[in-house]
Amino acid sequence: MDATGGGTATRIREAAIARFGRDGFDAGLRAIAADAGVTAGLVVHHFGSKDGLRRACDARVLRLIREEKAKTLTSGTSEMLLTQLAEVERFAPLVLYLLRSLQAGGELAAELIVQLTTDAEKYLTAGEAAGVILPSRDRAARARYLAYQSAGGMLLWFTLHGVGAPGTFRTAFRQYVDEVTQPALELFAQGLLVDRTMLDDFLMQVPDPPEDGSPSAS
């Protein structure tokens, strides 16, 4: 029932994820139904409404993310990242769906950013403990900043480069990584400014550094 090959409802949901990822959430029910080889009426019969279908897709994608993340955590640590990057096209429909979600906003997008922020904060903590990452005055704010910037930059890049057509994803993703890696590493390794005067000036204006683990914003 839960296997990949399974029932008609599963096939419809999978087709919806792919179609939503390609065309955005304005895609029609009839197009999705045609992709799944069924009729529009059957879709709403199984999922109640288009919004129900959307929520089912969101739940499915969120579940896949959690499963894949758990799989990554239990298995390798560093080299796994490269192999996962290599088989990124296997996750192309999922990533496209996620990008559309970020583009449209909504609960799944918010949850994704929360997860990205949480993960980033973990990595920052581990990196500081290992002595490879400089500590921040507000680790939570830094994690949130990094999550928004990286996800938003990728979203904007894919939006402007008109991603969506099948088969384009792997090439586009590779190009994006190629364009971004060096400037990002440069910025992370040496910063941008030669001294700290701008930062210190700002810190003089904002006199309260956060002290304990309380979050710095909602």
Place this chain on the structure above:
Amino acid sequence: MDATGGGTATRIREAAIARFGRDGFDAGLRAIAADAGVTAGLVVHHFGSKDGLRRACDARVLRLIREEKAKTLTSGTSEMLLTQLAEVERFAPLVLYLLRSLQAGGELAAELIVQLTTDAEKYLTAGEAAGVILPSRDRAARARYLAYQSAGGMLLWFTLHGVGAPGTFRTAFRQYVDEVTQPALELFAQGLLVDRTMLDDFLMQVPDPPEDGSPSAS
């Protein structure tokens, strides 16, 4: 003819910019027409089609940007930035329209990113010449990276915080700046990593540094 108070077509265009900014480009012609106090037929009579109206809005917004940018360049340099930030709500409809353009893609969005990238590169060049910014191995790539990250991060933040309702803009913008400034300054001033091993490892794998002024990507 070009003044703000002017003709009906101008009023329709202005209403369209505001409505597109609030509701996105899926907003109906009748809603725009009602905002302008006219009928839907008149809109298409003046602009040919909805796409014509959209193009007119794009052109108008682009013209406003160029005018405002020229005004900023000819007048003050640094303190002007703060006063301009203070009266940001005067440009709220324009910025909302721009965010919707970035969200949807298209020519205006691409042009905007090009302008941001070009400006960033100028600032980087000036900063390097003044000795306050560390030079990059690929200044164009760095400028493009910064443009995508900053614009994309802001776009994503506003998308997830459901901006669009009138009057919300100033508060939301202020909150975004407050959240982003410190982590960004920290990152720009000190970077993220304690040493350059990751950067050097990457530079070893990619043996060709760009040499002259030729762009590093299309």
Place this chain on the structure above:
DNA sequence: AGCTACGTTAAACAGCCGTTCAACGGAAGG
């Protein structure tokens, strides 16, 4: 005055949308 041109409206049109309904087919259970 008559004519023309233009801004403007209201109504109608075709098309797509999500959703509803009645009916059909086949399999399962009594």
Place this chain on the structure above:
DNA sequence: CCTTCCGTTGAACGGCTGTTTAACGTAGCT
């Protein structure tokens, strides 16, 4: 065998979309 249920279909409905068309009024020109 008959019945009951469930997956599935095709057609229909109301509503919204962008666009077209005919008509109306008015201003300006001859």
